[in-house]
């Protein structure tokens with residue numbers, strides 16, 4: 001008699017609807033920005049615990065992702081094993097799942113990852129099966145040493161190589177039958193936003209690595225300008241993981257600016273701080289429900305910078321209910337006042353307004369209303385009457 005064991009995730013490969021894996025931008029936590037390659041099994045468990053205890057899980061953060069630094073050696077059959085810092089990856093995934101969360105991991109299409117650990121080159125199908133057997137729900141796939149094989153090739157050939165490498169891993173993940181979110185990381189090379197969705201990516205990094213400082217936040221946000229049309233439900237421009245709560249993000253105003261921009265951009269929200277030691281201010285920035293609702297808006301249309309006057313930038317995003325989310329960003333290291341040209345935003349005047357950070361209705365405003373915007377801070381508004 002032939003006995004077959006069917007796990008819930010063992011659907012046929014063709015039954016995986018890749019776009020449905022990330023209908024809204026993925027939310028979670030990743031080890032890299034705080035722990036780097038020193039990350040351990042205990043760090044991941046503590047992060048999962050803190051995600052739940054802090055209210056972040058309830059606010060929508062679901063994926064707990066181990067970045068670079070978990071890999072050990074391949075065995076005689078070629079299967080990758082974790083290093084001594086991760087004694088039992090399946091048990092760790094079970095622990096994360098037991099908290100109602102999802103589990104993510106990291107690899108590279110090259111022979112080595114960026115931190116010099118083993119990559120997946122030549123082992124794509126095998127690695128995908130290993131991840132599925134552990135219970136992985138999210139893979140960040142980072143170009144790293146694959147770049148060496150692209151040296152000397154034309155731009156067109158380089159792009160074709162990257163597309164093939166990412167498509168191969170997507171197909172390998174799908175072949176396991178387990179739904180796995182696929183996060184492309186190639187720093188925007190080859191205009192990845194043009195082909196990220198085509199090769200099955202649910203999100204793709206558009207820039208080099210974010211740093212925990214104001215300039216880097218503004219730079220990464222600015223680099224999304226013009227990419228709005230490439231993102232939407234199932235496939236997102238990734239402005240990189242959050243630095244909120246990390247050393248260098250010196251004030252709650254800076255943290256609110258970071259969060260506002262990512263929400264207006266419909267960017268994935270992958271926290272990168274030490275969740276077990278975060279301040280109440282940082283937790284409040286990460287869990288403000290009205291701001292998160294903008295990021296997760298079901299229409300999935302990213303916003304853009306619509307105006308700039310010296311240090312004042314106005315960013316806006318149209319939401320599913322017909323209202324507009326607007327950020328007034330002050331890039332000066334001193335407070336400033338600012339007005340909103342409602343006509344230029346396509347809004348009638350006066351318009352009902354709500355302050356999303358303060359959870360406060362502001363009544364009906366016209367273009368003469370003066371906003372006080374703190375140094376390196378932001379005012380975030382929802383403008384208009386909901387058409388729902």
Ligand code: GLA
Nearest residue numbers: 032067068114115142185209
């Ligand atoms: C690259 C990525 C980072 C991180 C490191 C890990 O720099 O862009 O996000 O994953 O590799 O080595």
